[in-house]
Amino acid sequence: MINASVAGVIEEAYKHEQIEEVYGALNGILGVLNEQIIDLSEEKNSAIKGLLYTPAAALGSCRHKLAFGSKDAAKAAEAQRDCERILEVFKAHNIRYFFYAGGNDSMDTADKVNKLAQEQGYELRVIGVPKTIDNDLPFTDHCPGYGSVIKYLATAVMEASRDTEAMCSNPTCNLIEVMGRHAGWIAAGTVLAKRSEEDGPHIILLPEVPFVRESFVAEVKAIIAKLNRCVIVVGEGLQGPDGKLISFMDGKFVKDAFGHTQLGGAAESIRGIVEEEVGVKCRTAKLGVLQRSASHCASKTDRDNAYLAGARAVQIAVEGQTDVMVTLTREGAGESVKFGTGTAALAEIANNEKLLPRDWINEQGTLPNEKFIEYARPLIQGEVTPPMEGGLPKYVRLEKHLVEKKCGEYGAK
Amino acid sequence: MINASVAGVIEEAYKHEQIEEVYGALNGILGVLNEQIIDLSEEKNSAIKGLLYTPAAALGSCRHKLAFGSKDAAKAAEAQRDCERILEVFKAHNIRYFFYAGGNDSMDTADKVNKLAQEQGYELRVIGVPKTIDNDLPFTDHCPGYGSVIKYLATAVMEASRDTEAMCSNPTCNLIEVMGRHAGWIAAGTVLAKRSEEDGPHIILLPEVPFVRESFVAEVKAIIAKLNRCVIVVGEGLQGPDGKLISFMDGKFVKDAFGHTQLGGAAESIRGIVEEEVGVKCRTAKLGVLQRSASHCASKTDRDNAYLAGARAVQIAVEGQTDVMVTLTREGAGESVKFGTGTAALAEIANNEKLLPRDWINEQGTLPNEKFIEYARPLIQGEVTPPMEGGLPKYVRLEKHLVEKKCGEYGAK
Numbered sequence: 001m002i003n004a005s006v007a008g009v010i011e012e013a014y015k016h017e018q019i020e021e022v023y024g025a026l027n028g029i030l031g032v033l034n035e036q037i038i039d040l041s042e043e044k045n046s047a048i049k050g051l052l053y054t055p056a057a058a059l060g061s062c063r064h065k066l067a068f069g070s071k072d073a074a075k076a077a078e079a080q081r082d083c084e085r086i087l088e089v090f091k092a093h094n095i096r097y098f099f100y101a102g103g104n105d106s107m108d109t110a111d112k113v114n115k116l117a118q119e120q121g122y123e124l125r126v127i128g129v130p131k132t133i134d135n136d137l138p139f140t141d142h143c144p145g146y147g148s149v150i151k152y153l154a155t156a157v158m159e160a161s162r163d164t165e166a167m168c169s170n171p172t173c174n175l176i177e178v179m180g181r182h183a184g185w186i187a188a189g190t191v192l193a194k195r196s197e198e199d200g201p202h203i204i205l206l207p208e209v210p211f212v213r214e215s216f217v218a219e220v221k222a223i224i225a226k227l228n229r230c231v232i233v234v235g236e237g238l239q240g241p242d243g244k245l246i247s248f249m250d251g252k253f254v255k256d257a258f259g260h261t262q263l264g265g266a267a268e269s270i271r272g273i274v275e276e277e278v279g280v281k282c283r284t285a286k287l288g289v290l291q292r293s294a295s296h297c298a299s300k301t302d303r304d305n306a307y308l309a310g311a312r313a314v315q316i317a318v319e320g321q322t323d324v325m326v327t328l329t330r331e332g333a334g335e336s337v338k339f340g341t342g343t344a345a346l347a348e349i350a351n352n353e354k355l356l357p358r359d360w361i362n363e364q365g366t367l368p369n370e371k372f373i374e375y376a377r378p379l380i381q382g383e384v385t386p387p388m389e390g391g392l393p394k395y396v397r398l399e400k401h402l403v404e405k406k407c408g409e410y411g412a413k
Numbered sequence: 414m415i416n417a418s419v420a421g422v423i424e425e426a427y428k429h430e431q432i433e434e435v436y437g438a439l440n441g442i443l444g445v446l447n448e449q450i451i452d453l454s455e456e457k458n459s460a461i462k463g464l465l466y467t468p469a470a471a472l473g474s475c476r477h478k479l480a481f482g483s484k485d486a487a488k489a490a491e492a493q494r495d496c497e498r499i500l501e502v503f504k505a506h507n508i509r510y511f512f513y514a515g516g517n518d519s520m521d522t523a524d525k526v527n528k529l530a531q532e533q534g535y536e537l538r539v540i541g542v543p544k545t546i547d548n549d550l551p552f553t554d555h556c557p558g559y560g561s562v563i564k565y566l567a568t569a570v571m572e573a574s575r576d577t578e579a580m581c582s583n584p585t586c587n588l589i590e591v592m593g594r595h596a597g598w599i600a601a602g603t604v605l606a607k608r609s610e611e612d613g614p615h616i617i618l619l620p621e622v623p624f625v626r627e628s629f630v631a632e633v634k635a636i637i638a639k640l641n642r643c644v645i646v647v648g649e650g651l652q653g654p655d656g657k658l659i660s661f662m663d664g665k666f667v668k669d670a671f672g673h674t675q676l677g678g679a680a681e682s683i684r685g686i687v688e689e690e691v692g693v694k695c696r697t698a699k700l701g702v703l704q705r706s707a708s709h710c711a712s713k714t715d716r717d718n719a720y721l722a723g724a725r726a727v728q729i730a731v732e733g734q735t736d737v738m739v740t741l742t743r744e745g746a747g748e749s750v751k752f753g754t755g756t757a758a759l760a761e762i763a764n765n766e767k768l769l770p771r772d773w774i775n776e777q778g779t780l781p782n783e784k785f786i787e788y789a790r791p792l793i794q795g796e797v798t799p800p801m802e803g804g805l806p807k808y809v810r811l812e813k814h815l816v817e818k819k820c821g822e823y824g825a826k
Contacts (some may be wrong), residue, residue: 055572056579057579151804154805159808164702168473168825169475192804285701286698286699286701288589294569337739392564392567
């Protein structure tokens, strides 16, 4: 949904005569650092419209983090250098409005850039646009991207549950692993697939609820006894009572070739427990990046709010605001919910993670409750239908015409 | 799509006065053996119509195999007993038409039931209806279910490829594991996502093409050098030149709690190779049962052909045919393709597996070629749109009213 926010920024920007040119940075902040600036006026109008249903990030993304406040003095110094470089590039291109879409780290970067501009007396307005499927930013009702990821996952879990139901002439357990390193918002959202007791998911393992082997095994046995099947959604960041990740094979972490601990083995780990202690056949699925890019099953409400957040960012910048993130707000409940926008200070967003409230989860900790459902259901309403070509979606690509460089090389990675 | 074939059988059956009652068996052949027979006339018409877009098998499925010709004398005797029991149940309920949807094993069962009925002089017409996402049945142009699974997977791979493209400020490899134990039809179908060289998938690892580590690594390096990313689809049944499965972690198989070798670790195995020898970050996804139940992204052509196969089965049975499977045929090519039906002897279907022809794969064995694309593209045309309720599909369940039992207990599992 970051593309829909970008479309909101672009289309709104062209309505304001204070804004003469609209540029995009290739691969997020990396593109600013390396002065890879895209002239968006060179893009076809149809491509900008196409951003409303195209997955991923049409301008590219990056994992480059400005590590302000790092205990590693070299990293902290690099962050400061990066920040000064960003302003150097902005000045060279007379960039006076900086709209930055992302999560916690991005809001921290935006805040630091804003503060340095003020120190240097460079007139710059900096507005954050929330974007993370993790839905873990504070002060905003929800984050664009979240409604779509749970609409897709609830659909997929509903379908997988029907598959499990059809196959349950023998007892079967179906484990589906979804994203969420610290927060269980994504896993929780799959509860929307459950319209009756027999529907899956029957258990959702949330990172917020410490995993206790004994009570889990008892719960699975009870569900299998009743339904001859059990559909379990596992948040990848699931932890034991000791705070350690439940990961692949007997509690050993999987390390990649660089020695980094990899998330993503939680379902396989749970499978081992179920097969050993419940003694039923298990199937696992792990959706990986497919869940966050499933534009073919996006939520129109989510898309509209993503666009709104982008457009509103431009409006408040032109009105004179800076150093804030656009937030999404809600009024009313149920079918009469209306979403609007507000603002929150960038500095308060950064490094502040919103977890699933404990009282939105049932007492046993096995499923989100009605409070969560009331919150989440409005976010998945309506469908976005991409145009089709030859039986498959027709997504757009931007042409990405780079503007001429005016600064020296920087070489950020 | 088995549900669409069932709907085709039911709706067609009511058009023929020779057919007085229409029954369904709960969980396939198990329901016949255990005399769990559902009176389909008790179902709501809306539920029968709903079968046209509902995933999985509304009547249930099973893994009970009639192991005729098994070297294990006890198993072979059990198959014979099962076959006699099936006829006992049919006679008790005056069942004179037997329509059985499934793959190789199901066609074998149907053939044996037909032959025993003839031996016993019991008038019975037995027609097979092809159904397997694996698409590996001979004599039929394609199998219902296949078009939908590749439409969904091609969509998902297209979207994951965009995600990888957006994230490739650093070189990235994305591995997506799909079903297919022996045949690569499913993996091959994802090539439809590729409209240009930059689009994924960049490599498809097919079970038909022995996996050679050296040439694979060279190909990945070449693609990463060009695009800074590589999207690889891995068929779960991928084998080395020695015919052994490429499975999880250093060639060791994953065993489940019952000691059975589990498929489904091929992508993790390939990930190890890429990280070790190419030295780039990898992400994996494994879709499991979600790929075969993704009705929200089904192909209308596939659905229509599934319905047609079911309806045609009834027509030819009423006309007097028996011991055949309905096949799907095609005339013409490209956009003017037309599908029709034919028949093939059940005995020739059983235990006869159709693999992807070698000349439908490029010379290097890394991607299916134009011959495959010309074959597969017509199968994914058109969309099936399930009705929505609260932002999610509204799938149906049958009420499953059992008819009164007339035979003794049997206790098949």
